[in-house]
Amino acid sequence: MTRPRYIVGIDLGTTNSVLAYTQVPDSDSQEPEITLFPLPQVVDAGRVEERILLPSFLFLPGPHDVKESDLDLPWGKNTRAVGEFARERGSEIPFRLVSSAKSWLCHSGVDRNKPILPWEDSVDVEKVSPVEASAAYLEHIRHAWNHSMAQDDSSRRLENQEILLAVPASFDAVARELTVKAAEMAGLGTVTLLEEPQAAFYAWIEGMHDTWRKAVKAGDTILVCDVGGGTTDFSLIRVGEDQGDLTLERVAVGDHVLVGGENMDLALAYALRQKFKEQGHNPDSWQMRILWHKARDAKEKLLLNTDMDTAPVSIPGRGTGLISGALRSELSRSELESILLDGFFPRCEPSDRPAVSRRVGMREFGLPYAEDAAITRYLAKFLAGAGDAPAGEDLVIPTAVLFNGGVMKGDPLRRQLLEVLHSWAHSDAHPPVRELESRDLDYAVARGAAYYGLARQGRGIRIRGGTGRSYYIGIESSMPAVPGVPSPLKALCVVPFGMEEGTEAVIPERRFGLVVGEQVVFHFLGSTLRKEDRCGDVVESWEDEIQEITTLETRFDSEGEEGSVVPVMLEVRVTEVGTLELWCVNIERNQRWKLEFNVREQ
Numbered sequence: 373m374t375r376p377r378y379i380v381g382i383d384l385g386t387t388n389s390v391l392a393y394t395q396v397p398d399s400d401s402q403e404p405e406i407t408l409f410p411l412p413q414v415v416d417a418g419r420v421e422e423r424i425l426l427p428s429f430l431f432l433p434g435p436h437d438v439k440e441s442d443l444d445l446p447w448g449k450n451t452r453a454v455g456e457f458a459r460e461r462g463s464e465i466p467f468r469l470v471s472s473a474k475s476w477l478c479h480s481g482v483d484r485n486k487p488i489l490p491w492e493d494s495v496d497v498e499k500v501s502p503v504e505a506s507a508a509y510l511e512h513i514r515h516a517w518n519h520s521m522a523q524d525d526s527s528r529r530l531e532n533q534e535i536l537l538a539v540p541a542s543f544d545a546v547a548r549e550l551t552v553k554a555a556e557m558a559g560l561g562t563v564t565l566l567e568e569p570q571a572a573f574y575a576w577i578e579g580m581h582d583t584w585r586k587a588v589k590a591g592d593t594i595l596v597c598d599v600g601g602g603t604t605d606f607s608l609i610r611v612g613e614d615q616g617d618l619t620l621e622r623v624a625v626g627d628h629v630l631v632g633g634e635n636m637d638l639a640l641a642y643a644l645r646q647k648f649k650e651q652g653h654n655p656d657s658w659q660m661r662i663l664w665h666k667a668r669d670a671k672e673k674l675l676l677n678t679d680m681d682t683a684p685v686s687i688p689g690r691g692t693g694l695i696s697g698a699l700r701s702e703l704s705r706s707e708l709e710s711i712l713l714d715g716f717f718p719r720c721e722p723s724d725r726p727a728v729s730r731r732v733g734m735r736e737f738g739l740p741y742a743e744d745a746a747i748t749r750y751l752a753k754f755l756a757g758a759g760d761a762p763a764g765e766d767l768v769i770p771t772a773v774l775f776n777g778g779v780m781k782g783d784p785l786r787r788q789l790l791e792v793l794h795s796w797a798h799s800d801a802h803p804p805v806r807e808l809e810s811r812d813l814d815y816a817v818a819r820g821a822a823y824y825g826l827a828r829q830g831r832g833i834r835i836r837g838g839t840g841r842s843y844y845i846g847i848e849s850s851m852p853a854v855p856g857v858p859s860p861l862k863a864l865c866v867v868p869f870g871m872e873e874g875t876e877a878v879i880p881e882r883r884f885g886l887v888v889g890e891q892v893v894f895h896f897l898g899s900t901l902r903k904e905d906r907c908g909d910v911v912e913s914w915e916d917e918i919q920e921i922t923t924l925e926t927r928f929d930s931e932g933e934e935g936s937v938v939p940v941m942l943e944v945r946v947t948e949v950g951t952l953e954l955w956c957v958n959i960e961r962n963q964r965w966k967l968e969f970n971v972r973e974q
Contacts, residue, residue, distance in 0.1 A: 374527050376534040381406075381571070381821025382513065382563075383538050384551070386474040386601030387633055387668075387778065388425040389509050391517070392818035396534070397831060404831060406578060406822045408815055411516045413455030417442040423456060425814060426512065428601075430470035430505050431458035432490070432498045437465060447519040454512040463665030464688075466658070467492050472634060473505035475602035475739050477554075478540075478547035485550075492661070503554050510558035531561045536821040539949065540598075541567040541605045542628035545970050548949055565949045566824055568817050569596035569607035570622060570835055572776035572810070575820030577833060579811040585618055587808060588772065593623075594808065595770035597751070597789065599777040601633040604747050606754045608768065609835060621836040624758040624768075625950075629750050631716070631742045633668070633779050639711050639745070640667035640703060644685055647701045655687065655699070662687045670703040675781045681705050709784045716747050717788045722756070722767055722796040724749050748792050755796075769797050774808040781813050824948075828874070836872060839971050842905050843867035843952060844918060846895030847884065861895060863911040863918050866944045866954055867971070869903040876945035879908040883941060886956045886965065889934040894924045896969050907944060928956070928965045938963075946971065 376396055383390045391409040395402075410422035417438060431453040433443075438461070443450040453461070462469025470489045477484055479502075487499035500508070514530045522528035539551050548565055555563045573596055577584045588594065590613035598605040606626035612619040641663045645655050655663055663685070670683035682705070686698045726744035744750075755767040770793065775786055786807060793805040810816050827834045844863035866879070899918040905911065911918065930938060943955040954967040 374532045376532060377528060378533040379404075379536070379822055379825030380517075380530065380533045381536045381538070381818045381823070381825065382510070383568070383571070383815075383817035383821065384474065384506065384509060385428055385817070386472060386603070387428055388601075388814065389428050389513065390425060390815050390818035391513055392815065392822045393533075394822050394826065397826075397829070404826055406819050408818070409517065409520075411455070411513065412446055412519070413512070413516075414443055414445065414450075414453050414457040415455070416457060417461075418444075420445060426455050426509065427459040428471070428473065428509055429459040429462055430454055430473070430500070430508050431462040431465075432468050432470065432500070433461075434465075434468060434496070437461070437468065445515070447515045452508070454508055459665070463662055463669075466490070466661035466665065468497055469665075470500060470505045472602055472739065473502045473509075475630060475634070476502035477506060477550055478543055478603075478628065479739060480544075480546065484546075503550050503557065506551065506554035507557035510555055510560060514559055531559055534825055535560055535563045536566050536571075536825050537563045538566050538568045538571045538817045538821045540600070540603050540628070541569050541607055541625045541949070542603065543949070544628070545951055545968060548951065549968075564825075565947060566821050567605075567607070567622075567625070567949055568600070569598045569605050569625075569776065570609075570948075571817045571820035571824060572596055572598060573607075573609060573620075573774055573820065573835065574823040574827070574832075575816035576774055576808055576810055578819060578823040588618070590618060592771045593768060595755075595773045595793075597773055597775050597780070599632055599747065599775075599779045601778070602630065604629040604631050604750060606751060608758055608770065618833075619836065620833060621838075624754070626750070626754040629742055629747075630739065631745055631747060631750070632777070633671075635741060635745055636712055636716060636779065637668040637671060638664055639715055640671055640708065643707060643711055644701055644703060648687075648699055651699070651701070653689070653699050656690065659687050659690065659699075667703065671708060672778070674703065674705050674708050675778070678783075709782070712779075712782065712785060713788055716745050717785055717792070718746050718748055719788070719792055719795070720746065720748050720752065722752050725753050726750055748789065751789075751792075752796070767796065769793060769802065770805060771803070772806045772808050775810060776813055776816055778814050834874075837874075837948075837950070838870035838872050839867055839946060840869075841898045841900045842869040842902050843921075843969075843971065844897040844899070844911070844914075845954065845967075846897060846920075847910070860912070863897050863914040864942075865905040865907055865909040865911070866942065867946060867952055868906050869900075871907075871946050873946050873950060874948045876943065877907045879942040879944065882908060883939045884956075885937040886928065886940045886958075887935070887937055888928045888930040888965075889936055891925060891927045894926070894967060896921045896924065922969070924967065924969070926967070930958075930961075930963060940965075 378393045380393045394404045394406045411426045415421045484502045517530040588611045592611040594609045596607040608624040610623045666685045673683045682702045686700045726749045758768045826832050846861040847864045849860045898921045901917045940956040945953040952969045956965045
């Protein structure tokens with residue numbers, strides 16, 4: 373296998389995707405530099421330009437929507453568009469535009485491998501699955517990199533590099549697995565997943581260089597508040613000390629909250645619709661889909677250009693069966709801030725929780741957006757459940773906040789959330805919750821993922837995320853059958869207490885029998901009491917100290933084997949996103965089977 377020459381971080385975002393990279397250092401004296409990679413993309417019909425941001429939109433044109441050569445790229449002809457032109461042209465023909473693929477990727481209510489996007493009912497429109505759409509963005513990135521970096525040297529091809537791919541901390545195991553599948557479909561091969569809030573924190577460290585140790589101190593609890601295009605993620609990182617050196621430990625991860633920039637764009641679109649109605653126009657569903665995209669553009673312009681007071685908005689009009697002149701309005705900065713502050717970052721009490729309303733029995737099927745849009749109420753719930761709150765207090769109050777996500781570029785939004793956090797402190801003597809300034813909210817995740825790749829090689833500090841208990845798998849005893857007495861179940865330790873995420877182990881000198889060719893059950897066990905067990909230890913009498921967590925039913929197939937027992941050794945890995953991977957390896961036949969369990973979802 374070719375030794376990687378680059379470490380590459382990819383932020384596969386709901387709204388935008390970004391790639392950052394650095395060379396693999398050849399020596400300790402070499403100072404690695406993380407660089408953002410400009411991605412060539414069609415920005416207008418027949419015009420290609422390089423942009424750091426690749427909008428995560430896929431345009432599936434009809435035969436008359438673009439000319440045949442309009443979508444050509446430097447590496448070849450194209451029949452679909454990814455990136456800026458896809459977003460702009462697709463907003464005019466929304467039933468041919470795939471967006472929010474990342475949100476659909478974590479929607480358990482649909483088959484994410486089936487062609488269901490664009491979601492709107494439409495005739496004669498090609499559809500793709502959420503996995504295929506995600507793969508299209510990654511494939512575009514791979515072609516762009518290989519065209520610019522590897523035309524004359526295959527060792528520089530993206531698929532031959534060390535790739536760190538960031539995903540929401542709240543992604544479940546299926547969404548993570550589908551993200552890996554999308555990367556494989558895109559030709560990227562092996563990728564390592566990393567949580568986005570952790571990546572954002574790594575980017576802050578990288579941007580601060582060695583001075584980050586002066587910005588935090590032992591005992592600090594840092595909230596990473598990541599409001600992206602589709603989701604809101606919270607993580608808590610605690611600063612400790614070990615023999616005089618500062619340490620970092622991720623101590624809590626929030627639930628999956630489907631509230632983000634898309635919800636805000638829709639809220640702005642409804643406000644704009646009211647303006648149009650006051651002009652005597654009532655936008656229909658087709659115009660509202662366009663208005664949703666136009667509201668996003670207006671929001672981004674106002675957040676990016678602080679000297680702008682208003683952003684123009686126009687949508688196609690409707691005549692008698694024909695499209696007539698455009699309808700025009702504008703979004704003001706004061707309207708933007710009012711809608712976002714009051715609707716998404718309202719002041720609330722620390723005891724407040726997200727509102728749950730009685731649901732209508734029949735509803736339109738689509739993304740399972742959170743019922744309550746108030747991010748501050750989800751934050752109160754997260755901090756109340758994070759544990760380790762001081763005596764007499766109901767929730768953990770962080771000492772500092774690191775913001776991430778393009779939405780949080782708005783100063784009023786960050787300021788309001790900091791003020792809300794301080795209002796939750798039980799004493800006015802509590803020091804104000806301070807902000808850790810991020811160098812760039814749009815690029816932080818990709819830069820941080822690349823930094824993490826360096827940290828894995830000992831060229832930077834790592835955030836610890838050790839398991840909070842020991843984990844075991846049930847092993848059926850090999851003994852003669854006794855009437856009325858089931859075979860005892862022994863507990864084999866596969867993850868010792870505190871095993872760091874991103875590490876792996878092999879259970880040595882032991883062989884186990886794996887049943888293949890039929891449906892079987894596996895028992896996952898855990899213990900917070902047995903902290904001295906090591907990987908490979910077998911506990912025969914465990915009922916008082918080890919509890920069964922869950923069972924997993926599955927079937928492992930092996931050609932020519934039906935209900936057979938094959939000898940395997942066990943390899944264990946706790947991934948960067950908290951997944952326990954237990955690999956059963958038949959060395960003689962070069963076969964591997966994987967069991968997977970999320971150590972954070974108890």
